[in-house]
Amino acid sequence: MTDFPTGLLFDEAVAVLRDIAARHRLETESLALARCHGRVLAQDLVAPMALPPFDNSAMDGFAFRHGDLEDEETALRLVGEQFAGIANNLALQAGECIRITTGAPMPPGSDSVAIKENCRIAGTTVIVPGATPMGANVRCAGEDVREGDGVLRAGDLLTPARVSLAASLGVASLRVSRKPTVAVFTTGDELVEAGLPLAPGQIYDSNRDLLMGLLRADGLEPTAWPRLPDDPKQVEIALRDAGCAFDLIVTAGGVSAGEKDHLPGVLAEFGETHFWKVKMKPGMPLLFGSLDQARVLGLPGNPVSVLATWLTFGRALIDALQGRREPRPTWQAQLVAPLDKLHPRREFIRGHLFSGSNGALHVEASAATGSHRLRAAADANALIVVPEGAQRYAAGAVVEVMPL
Numbered sequence: 001m002t003d004f005p006t007g008l009l010f011d012e013a014v015a016v017l018r019d020i021a022a023r024h025r026l027e028t029e030s031l032a033l034a035r036c037h038g039r040v041l042a043q044d045l046v047a048p049m050a051l052p053p054f055d056n057s058a059m060d061g062f063a064f065r066h067g068d069l070e071d072e073e074t075a076l077r078l079v080g081e082q083f084a085g086i087a088n089n090l091a092l093q094a095g096e097c098i099r100i101t102t103g104a105p106m107p108p109g110s111d112s113v114a115i116k117e118n119c120r121i122a123g124t125t126v127i128v129p130g131a132t133p134m135g136a137n138v139r140c141a142g143e144d145v146r147e148g149d150g151v152l153r154a155g156d157l158l159t160p161a162r163v164s165l166a167a168s169l170g171v172a173s174l175r176v177s178r179k180p181t182v183a184v185f186t187t188g189d190e191l192v193e194a195g196l197p198l199a200p201g202q203i204y205d206s207n208r209d210l211l212m213g214l215l216r217a218d219g220l221e222p223t224a225w226p227r228l229p230d231d232p233k234q235v236e237i238a239l240r241d242a243g244c245a246f247d248l249i250v251t252a253g254g255v256s257a258g259e260k261d262h263l264p265g266v267l268a269e270f271g272e273t274h275f276w277k278v279k280m281k282p283g284m285p286l287l288f289g290s291l292d293q294a295r296v297l298g299l300p301g302n303p304v305s306v307l308a309t310w311l312t313f314g315r316a317l318i319d320a321l322q323g324r325r326e327p328r329p330t331w332q333a334q335l336v337a338p339l340d341k342l343h344p345r346r347e348f349i350r351g352h353l354f355s356g357s358n359g360a361l362h363v364e365a366s367a368a369t370g371s372h373r374l375r376a377a378a379d380a381n382a383l384i385v386v387p388e389g390a391q392r393y394a395a396g397a398v399v400e401v402m403p404l
């Protein structure tokens with residue numbers, strides 16, 4: 001059962017996971033734009049048109065020829081209206097102006113717009129201020145995007161602004177990566193659903209809500225299985241069942257060294273183990289493998305281990321399965337107080353992140369260390385990432401943080 005890497009460094013384990021996931025890239029599908037939000041783009045997008053598509057006004061006001069302006073105020077003759085929506089191609093002659101609204105095409109012959117509030121109108125005469133610069137309040141065709149520009153790339157996460165950019169280019173559908181289907185299992189004889197009475201020795205299942213929330217926040221639509229008892233046959237049947245129907249199985253608990261920890265054995269016997277145990281704290285007994293068509297991520301059962309391993313390995317896995325190109329952003333903050341790290345593993349410490357008066361981010365580490373202490377996680381708004389190696393960090397030292 002030990003014919004696989006074990007006790008990996010954090011970065012080594014992430015690299016193995018990314019490599020396996022890349023070999024199981026999910027297929028792509030073409031979706032209507034409205035369904036593309038949060039997906040990973042699987043095509044490059046070349047602009048089929050310019051943006052703005054035509055010169056237009058940035059303000060409500062009066063379009064005119066800059067050459068007509070005198071040093072002081074200039075009286076111009078109002079000869080028509082050009083509203084947004086229909087280009088009426090009303091041409092402008094010397095000494096004339098045309099009423100225009102924001103987004104309306106610039107009338108042929110005009111090159112500048114005076115803002116309505118800065119003008120005085122008397123019948124068909126409009127007095128525009130003299131100090132209006134050439135090209136004022138005009139948005140030029142192609143100043144944002146030129147036709148033929150590569151605007152999005154395969155692997156981009158489709159944020160609202162990116163979907164909206166595609167819409168502004170008239171693109172009605174995009175080829176995107178399929179989203180992984182996910183089965184979620186919590187395991188353990190001690191677990192009871194909230195709402196039911198607890199017998200001595202039992203606890204409520206909190207990992208299911210933690211996991212479902214984390215996965216949903218990452219745009220997944222996970223399916224939760226009923227809690228699994230610590231019975232190897234039942235673990236085997238449930239996992240093999242899910243293995244032929246889902247892209248990803250995420251479990252919590254049952255992956256360390258106890259007599260009732262059956263997941264590593266089941267995976268080794270019926271699937272394939274890619275690694276087991278990572279030099280991280282919490283989350284050390286993390287298990288990663290494949291079973292039938294699914295990748296299996298076995299998260300250690302302590303709640304804070306679930307949090308730290310999902311945010312690191314779980315996210316890396318779903319990103320790689322979907323071919324996401326851009327790494328997730330990383331943040332840095334200054335420690336408010338000194339921090340002693342005594343062990344060699346990479347550590348994830350609950351913390352409170354805030355913006356200091358100098359504009360820099362500061363983080364205060366929680367005093368709680370045990371990975372069972374969920375309350376400290378509920379009070380935290382970030383995990384502090386402390387690199388490998390025992391070290392003392394002074395107050396003010398800059399550390400990586402992962403906002404929660």
Ligand SMILES: Nc1nc2c(c(=O)[nH]1)N[C@H]1C(S)=C(S)[C@@H](COP(=O)(O)OP(=O)(O)OC[C@H]3O[C@@H](n4cnc5c(N)ncnc54)[C@H](O)[C@@H]3O)O[C@H]1N2
Binds near residue numbers: 253
């Ligand atoms: N001899 C060893 N013991 C332990 C090791 C080890 O390497 N050798 N690793 C420790 C570490 S580190 C962790 S983390 C845990 C992980 O253990 P498992 O993944 O096997 O998880 P369980 O034993 O099933 O549970 C651990 C802990 O978490 C509670 N739990 C589990 N599931 C839930 C749930 N759904 N909701 C709430 N709480 C849950 C469970 O009752 C245990 O207290 O192992 C250490 N031991």
Ligand code: MOO
Binds near residue numbers: 282284300302305372
């Ligand atoms: O690594 Mo365990 O996840 O410390 O609690």
